[in-house]
Amino acid sequence: MTVMRETTSVLPLAVTGLAFEAGGKRLVDAIGFTIPRGGLTVLIGPNGSGKSLTLRLCHGLLTPSAGRIAWAADHGVIAGHKRHAMVFQKPVMLRRSALANVEHALAAAGAGWSERRTRAREALDRFGLTDKADRPARLMSGGEQQRLAIARAWALRPEILFLDEPTSQLDPGATRQIEQMILALKAEGVTLVMATHDMGQARRLADRVLFLHRGRLVEDAAAETFFSGPASAEARAFIAGDLVW
Amino acid sequence: MDIAQSFSAALVLIWGGDPAFVAIVRLSLAVTLTAVAVAALIGLPVGALLALSRFSGRGLVIVLINALMGLPPVVAGLLVFLLLSRSGPLGPLGLLFTPTAMVVAQAILVLPIVIAITRQLVEDLHGEYREHLASLGLTGLRAIPTLLWDGRFALATAILAGFGRASAEVGAVLIVGGNIAGYTRTMTTAIALETSKGDLPLALGLGIVLILLTLGINAVTYAASRVGARFAG
Numbered sequence: 001m002t003v004m005r006e007t008t009s010v011l012p013l014a015v016t017g018l019a020f021e022a023g024g025k026r027l028v029d030a031i032g033f034t035i036p037r038g039g040l041t042v043l044i045g046p047n048g049s050g051k052s053l054t055l056r057l058c059h060g061l062l063t064p065s066a067g068r069i070a071w072a073a074d075h076g077v078i079a080g081h082k083r084h085a086m087v088f089q090k091p092v093m094l095r096r097s098a099l100a101n102v103e104h105a106l107a108a109a110g111a112g113w114s115e116r117r118t119r120a121r122e123a124l125d126r127f128g129l130t131d132k133a134d135r136p137a138r139l140m141s142g143g144e145q146q147r148l149a150i151a152r153a154w155a156l157r158p159e160i161l162f163l164d165e166p167t168s169q170l171d172p173g174a175t176r177q178i179e180q181m182i183l184a185l186k187a188e189g190v191t192l193v194m195a196t197h198d199m200g201q202a203r204r205l206a207d208r209v210l211f212l213h214r215g216r217l218v219e220d221a222a223a224e225t226f227f228s229g230p231a232s233a234e235a236r237a238f239i240a241g242d243l244v245w
Numbered sequence: 246m247d248i249a250q251s252f253s254a255a256l257v258l259i260w261g262g263d264p265a266f267v268a269i270v271r272l273s274l275a276v277t278l279t280a281v282a283v284a285a286l287i288g289l290p291v292g293a294l295l296a297l298s299r300f301s302g303r304g305l306v307i308v309l310i311n312a313l314m315g316l317p318p319v320v321a322g323l324l325v326f327l328l329l330s331r332s333g334p335l336g337p338l339g340l341l342f343t344p345t346a347m348v349v350a351q352a353i354l355v356l357p358i359v360i361a362i363t364r365q366l367v368e369d370l371h372g373e374y375r376e377h378l379a380s381l382g383l384t385g386l387r388a389i390p391t392l393l394w395d396g397r398f399a400l401a402t403a404i405l406a407g408f409g410r411a412s413a414e415v416g417a418v419l420i421v422g423g424n425i426a427g428y429t430r431t432m433t434t435a436i437a438l439e440t441s442k443g444d445l446p447l448a449l450g451l452g453i454v455l456i457l458l459t460l461g462i463n464a465v466t467y468a469a470s471r472v473g474a475r476f477a478g
Contacts, residue, residue: 061379082382092377095395095477104391108381136476 010076010083010159011037011191013058018067020053028053028215031067035160040182040192042202042223045212046238051195052089054212055162058193059086076160081109085158089165091149093137098129101137102152109156123155127181143174150181154190161185163194167201179205199239203227211235254446255453265427266447270454273431276344276418277411280351284359285404287352292363293389296371307364313357318350322420325350329421342423347431350417355407362403366396398473405466412458 018031028050035041043051056062058069060076076084094101102120111119124130127147132140137148146166153161163182167175182205186192196202202209202223209226211219213234219226230236258266295306327333329341329349340346370392371378378388393400415433422429424438432451439448 056376059380061376086380088376092374094374094391095473105381108378108383138477 008073008078009037010071010073010078011035012072013076013160014068014070015054015058016068016070018054018057018069019065020050020057020062021065026065026215028057028212031212031215031217033210033217033220035191035193037159038186038189038191039207040186040194040205041208041210042206043193043195043210043212044197044199044202044206044238045218047197048214049212050215051197051212052164053215055086055164055193055195059084059162061086082156083159084162085153085156085160086162087146087149087153087164087166089168091145093140093145093148095138096136097134098137098140098148099124099133101148102155105152106155119155123151126154127151141174143170143177146170146174146178147181150178150185154185158190160191160193163192165195165197168196168198175201199241211238213238248445251445251449255448255450258446258450259453266450268427269430269432269435269451272344272429273412273433276347276431277351277408280348280411281355281404281408283348283352284355284407288356288359288407289363289393289400290389292360293367293393294386295360295364296367296392297386297388307361310357310361310364314361316354316357317416318354318414319416319420321353322350322417325353325417325421341421342425342429344422344429346421347418347429350421351411351414354414354417355411358407358410359403362406363393363396363400366399366403367392370396395477398469398477401469401473402466405462405469409459409462412462413455 013035015034016032019029020027031050031054043054045051053062057064060069071084073083076082094104096104099120102123103116106116106119121130121133124133127150129144129148129151132144132148137145140148150163150166166182167178170178179201182192182194194205206223206226209219209221209223210217211221211226211230211232211234213232218232219230219235221231226235227239230239295303295310325346326341328335329338329346330336331341340349367389371388374388374392374395378384378391383391413433415437418429418431419434419437422431422434424430424434430438432455436448436451436455439445439451
């Protein structure tokens with residue numbers, strides 16, 4: 001396989017003044033940050049703080065009520081290929097085999113018949129799912145499904161991958177596997193933005209932390225700085241394990 | 246002739262492969278299968294379209310189509326009769342009392358079933374798949390092929406239900422086909438006629454074939470859902 005050298009990048013991603021309203025309520029407001037190339041940024045905060053919404057807005061699944069999501073390349077698309085992908089909390093598995101799930105994503109991205117098969121096999125091999133290729137995806141375990149979801153996203157060769165609480169429904173063993181996959185992706189140079197409410201996971205994985213609270217970005221700091229001395233009272237309370245409302 | 250004698254005569258008709266008998270069965274199957282194919286070809290995309298589109302009056306359309314699932318076959322027959330009769334808008338085509346007219350009438354009976362079930366199924370499936378498909382760029386109508394394919398086993402059930410309705414109905418084909426021997430006489434119209442004429446063996450023989458057909462359809466429906474559970478999850 002030849003590796004294409006990118007002359008251009010969709011990154012950095014610059015988010016400014018981002019707001020989203022639903023039912024007359026402003027669910028996220030005045031959110032601004034920049035995601036450069038590389039590294040793992042964790043969006044952390046209590047439930048309802050706007051982590052998932054922010055990811056969905058960045059990925060283009062929702063339209064912002066205000067603010068801008070500016071990719072270095074228009075809409076994060078280069079030469080007709082969308083260079084950002086997303087993995088959801090509850091993996092959406094099509095009613096097909098594991099292999100066919102990956103092939104479907106590649107077909108949607110415009111890959112030809114034989115290229116689909118090659119790249120789908122490659123993705124399953126890459127993440128140790130080779131022997132599951134012909135299994136109906138919906139009959140696989142929760143952990144296997146999430147691994148497949150990540151393999152499926154990886155097959156699309158995204159420059160940046162959004163992960164929305166990818167392990168919140170998994171047991172510790174499966175969580176460890178997913179975290180290893182995420183670290184492998186990071187080592188490969190994929191830029192990662194992950195939402196989680198699991199402090200332990202954030203500590204294990206994050207290079208940088210965006211702390212959200214009630215739909216606002218309260219802190220944006222390097223992971224070490226954030227965990228050793230959070231600037232805001234809300235973050236201190238969250239780290240201390242208090243319930244923050 | 247008592248019932249036992251009629252019954253054994255009926256079995257002889259089936260076993261012996263009486264040409265007139267076989268011709269009736271064959272015409273029935275040809276008409277119904279064609280009608281179901283036409284209804285599926287129109288109903289699957291229309292149902293999916295209805296599932297994904299939002300327009301004012303959509304609720305009304307859905308209620309109307311659901312109601313049409315219970316359209317009495319004789320009324321469907323009457324409507325097609327009016328359309329195709331010599332003074333009707335499609336009269337010049339000269340289709341009245343032909344197998345084609347029967348296909349049209351049965352397709353009209355099957356179409357609401359296919360549209361209604363497809364609509365419901367695709368809508369549910371889309372609720373589950375929407376974000377993933379949108380992430381892949383498959384928004385709007387571009388989601389339809391994926392949704393129809395992933396609903397294939399349940400959709401097969403819908404189509405078989407349509408086949409069941411069409412093969413069992415008598416009113417519509419009687420009105421627009423005219424029950425002409427050797428030309429538009431189907432199993433159901435033949436049973437209606439032969440029973441009133443007193444030819445019980447032919448009526449019974451055709452009745453047995455119809456029941457076997459219904460059993461077969463249900464066996465295939467059951468198998469489709471089992472295969473679906475196994476291969477699609």
